[in-house]
Amino acid sequence: MRVGVITFPGTLDDVDAQRAVRYADGEAVPLWHGDHDLKGVDAVIVPGGFSYGDYLRCGAIARFAPVMQEVIEAANKGMPVLGICNGFQILAEAHLLPGALVRNHKLHFVCRDQWLKVENNTTAWTTRYDEGAEILVPLKSGEGGYQANEDTLKELEDNNRIVFRYVGENPNGSRNNIAGITNAKGNVVGLMPHPEHAIDALTGPTDDGLGMFLSLLDSVVKA
Numbered sequence: 001m002r003v004g005v006i007t008f009p010g011t012l013d014d015v016d017a018q019r020a021v022r023y024a025d026g027e028a029v030p031l032w033h034g035d036h037d038l039k040g041v042d043a044v045i046v047p048g049g050f051s052y053g054d055y056l057r058c059g060a061i062a063r064f065a066p067v068m069q070e071v072i073e074a075a076n077k078g079m080p081v082l083g084i085c086n087g088f089q090i091l092a093e094a095h096l097l098p099g100a101l102v103r104n105h106k107l108h109f110v111c112r113d114q115w116l117k118v119e120n121n122t123t124a125w126t127t128r129y130d131e132g133a134e135i136l137v138p139l140k141s142g143e144g145g146y147q148a149n150e151d152t153l154k155e156l157e158d159n160n161r162i163v164f165r166y167v168g169e170n171p172n173g174s175r176n177n178i179a180g181i182t183n184a185k186g187n188v189v190g191l192m193p194h195p196e197h198a199i200d201a202l203t204g205p206t207d208d209g210l211g212m213f214l215s216l217l218d219s220v221v222k223a
């Protein structure tokens with residue numbers, strides 16, 4: 001399994017995403033924001049950080065990077081794509097996922113370990129979890145509030161497209177406690193919390209995040 005991990009100017013979590021891929025027995029292939037091809041990878045991770053300094057809005061500039069045109073094309077053909085935190089913001093800006101991530105409701109950057117409920121274990125990135133499982137992974141974002149109009153929320157709820165929900169106090173004002181969603185096909189997933197920081201109990205709060213990368217291995221091997 002070869003997984004591309006994109007680095008934009010200001011990306012922070014690419015190294016941990018690459019490490020997570022290796023923990024799942026994959027080969028991590030570094031991709032640069034200016035690349036015009038995806039180097040034959042099986043899947044792509046858009047990692048967290050502060051791409052282009054979060055100018056305008058988080059992800060608003062990264063969406064136009066040359067590599068994202070390739071990601072959009074590949075995702076529309078069914079390639080598994082995961083956006084973590086800033087990566088989720090970029091996928092939303094690129095319209096691969098609906099809705100928008102806005103300033104946290106209390107206007108503070110939130111950094112804490114966060115319980116999540118796995119609502120959908122049928123996506124390319126979540127098959128290793130039991131439906132309804134609760135996992136603990138870090139959350140660290142300033143614009144993590146998920147917002148969408150009523151029609152979009154209904155579409156997400158009715159079609160099992162909410163992948164993760166926050167458990168306990170809502171950390172950022174996200175509608176319907178949404179922490180992560182998927183596209184209609186289930187190949188593209190975006191979430192605000194950070195599974196790549198929770199792949200080994202020695203370095204993260206838990207190893208609960210590793211399941212996302214192992215799930216990908218299953219999807220790629222099956223394909």
Ligand SMILES: NC(=O)CC[C@H](N)C(=O)O
Nearest residue numbers: 048049085086141142143
């Ligand atoms: N950890 C991250 O990727 C942070 C994303 C973004 N810069 C924010 O503050 O919301």
